Amino acid sequence: MSQEDSPVSRSILTMSQVNSLSDKDFIRTFGNVFENCSLAAAAVVRRRPFSSLRHMHAEMCSFVDQLPKKGREGILRNLARIGNPPSSRNPQSRESYQEQRSVGLHDLTKEERSMLDSLNNDYYRKFGFPFVICVRLNRKEAILQKLAKRLHSTAAIELHTGIEEVKKIVLLRLKNLVIEKLDSKL
Incomplete structure (x- = not known):
């Protein structure tokens, strides 16, 4: 099932709903906020619960900031x-x-x-x-x-x-x- 097929990817979620998603649905739903890189969503799924959208964003950014140089370059290479x-x-x-x-x-x-x-x-x-x-x-x-x-x-x-x-x-x-x-x- 692709990210587009995820039952939760087509609706806007509250933070309570985000925090209640199964790991699999979380990764499906947020797996492309970093272009073609579901690894970022997979890396932060265990950092829940998030208190806000800003908190969730900060956790995702922290994951990227902690990557070695080659990993950050890889994030960029995933973009078209x-x-x-x-x-x-x-x-x-x-x-x-x-x-x-x-x-x-x-x-x-x-x-x-x-x-x-x-x-x-x-x-x-x-x-x-x-x-x-x-x-x-x-x-x-x-x-x-x-x-x-x-x-x-x-x-x-x-x-x-x-x-x-x-x-x-x-x-x-x-x-x-x-x-x-x-x-x-x-």
Whole structure:
């Protein structure tokens, strides 16, 4: 059964419901908040109960922060290249596709497509992982500008920046799955 088939993945949950999920349903439901990386959900499932969405997000971020450098790079490598359609060489989740489409990254002009492809290729060759930005917090023009600018950064800075962008993506994806109201009990 895929994450999309999970009986709980299609509805917004309260924190009480999140804390009551079986381990299997928790991993199915939250397995893609980190793109193509159910390991993050599996790693934090035992850290429940969470007191809030922010607490849950903090635990997920803590898991990533504790990974060695190669592990953090792996988190980034799980992400699809921005603006490229899904393919076997560019696996992209339903969430990522929708996020990128919502800001126009799948409706680029020929010039924009050429520039994005060139910058994406240069970035990947330089750093060994795709450019990562929280597209939901940016416009298409800003994304292209930031990609060009960050291409001149160092590998250490880009690893840090990429992970921080992933954390923003995770928070927004969690907000799509968990209601932020206060529960009366855990």
